[in-house]
Amino acid sequence: MxxxxxxxxxxxxxxxxxxxxxxxxxxxxxxxxxxxxxxxxxxxxxxxxxxxxxxxxxxxxxxxxxxxxxxxxxxxxxxxxxxxxxxxxxxxxxxxxxxxxxxxxxxxxxxxxxxxxxxxxxxxxxxxxxxxxxxxxxxxxxxxxxxxxxxxxxxxxxxxxxxxxxxxxxxxxxxxxxxxxxxxxxxxxxxxxxxxxxxxxxxxxxxxxxxxxxxxxxxxxxxxxxxxxxxxxxxxxxxxxxxxxxxxxxxxxxxxxGIGQLKRLDEFNKKRRELVAVYYELLCKNSLLNNNVCLPAYPKETDGGMEGHSFHMFAPLICFDKLKISRQQFISDMQKKGIGVGIHYPAIHLFELYRKLGYREGAFANAERIGNTTVTLPLFPAMQRADVERVCETMNELFDGYSGRV
Ligand SMILES: Cc1ncc(COP(=O)(O)O)c(C=O)c1O
Incomplete structure (x- = not known):
């Protein structure tokens, strides 16, 4: 196929x-x-x-x-x-x-x-x-x-x-x-x-x-x-x-x-962990991807390691400045290739409601950096290794095109 x-x-x-x-x-x-x-x-x-x-x-x-x-x-x-x-x-x-x-x-x-x-x-x-x-x-x-x-x-x-x-x-x-x-x-x-x-x-x-x-x-x-x-x-x-x-x-x-879901929750979460392991593997071994992506932390062994993580989502940060591309352009390019990408989340304190409380840019550097550069890549239990490969290959193809631009 x-x-x-x-x-x-x-x-x-x-x-x-x-x-x-x-x-x-x-x-x-x-x-x-x-x-x-x-x-x-x-x-x-x-x-x-x-x-x-x-x-x-x-x-x-x-x-x-x-x-x-x-x-x-x-x-x-x-x-x-x-x-x-x-x-x-x-x-x-x-x-x-x-x-x-x-x-x-x-x-x-x-x-x-x-x-x-x-x-x-x-x-x-x-x-x-x-x-x-x-x-x-x-x-x-x-x-x-x-x-x-x-x-x-x-x-x-x-x-x-x-x-x-x-x-x-x-x-x-x-x-x-x-x-x-x-x-x-x-x-x-x-x-x-x-x-x-x-x-x-x-x-x-x-x-x-x-x-x-x-x-x-x-x-x-x-x-x-x-x-x-x-x-x-x-x-x-x-x-x-x-x-x-x-x-x-x-x-x-x-x-x-929920009853039907709960019976399968551990199986779902195991599959999520397996898929994330493939993401880590592929994103780390490809130098173009590795140089332009900041991966979320792997759980510490002392805190229970991978087994304790349910990987609700897999959301690396992308160096859009280095790639000279906007996040929106990347999301739209992935979309054209048939891959959905989410954003979780913009920093909360910069929403209008919270600005009214006095919060401004610069207040929380990490939340803002994550909020501006995070992308949520496909991750759900019905996915297969080939789906993760497809996401990484597509990112590689797109990054290659972006970095070749003047
Ligand atoms: C961190 C966090 N808290 C709360 C909620 C609210 O959950 P619900 O949609 O079930 O109200 C969400 C939903 O995405 C969430 O991600």
Missing amino acids: DKTSSYLPFTRPTIDDETIEGVVQVLRSGWLATGPQVKNFEDMLADYLSNDLSDNLSNQEIKKKRIIKSFTSATAGLEIALQICGIGEGDEVITSALSFAATSNVIMRVGAKPIFVDVDLDTRNIKLEDIPKVITKKTKAIMPVHFAGLAVDMDKLYSYAREYNLRVIEDAAHAIGSSWRGKKIGSFGDLVVFSFHPNKNMTTIEGGAISLASDCVDEAKKVELHRWHGLTKDTQNNTDVVLAGGKSNLSDVAARV
């Missing part, structure tokens, strides 16, 4: 026939909104997070089942996480300058102020060592992002949280199936929020979930109130409304998709 004949998007979900059949059954069942499938999905997720990868766990805490509550999106989950921590007007939340806008938008939505911190150029994760510099009396929480599925240093993160008495809301939108030193993200820690948007490592079409510690029963109840109108029912079925909750409960149809 002609390698260039089919379009290769940068991401595509894999939904198998068993899942499709399962969804059809739910559709025929007469119960489509939140019901048994949601309960089943949340239980499965709690089991998944409790069955840790590591056999040599010393920490018994992570053996206890986490409480899982699902939502229609991670955005809803992050906002509710802030609400149950009582964060609002006048409060500050420390977060990464490089993420999807949802991360900081939710802080604004509850009336608090996002305090951005730069990221490390290689890992793309928040520079944890910069956090103490921006802590004030108003700081209530840290909201780090496990960028592209690479876990932040959890020891360091939680030692700051303890030292400064802060809540942690982990934006784990990219990190379902990731782990840190053998412990799954979401199997420990404070409040951990996943996304199941179709471009994530597993999907519920739209959806998300929060993981809370097993003893946070009261906070879990608050989560339920926030995601469903603040409604309570007593044993006599009398209803009351105790807070102005929103509506972000997952449907049974969506949950059934």
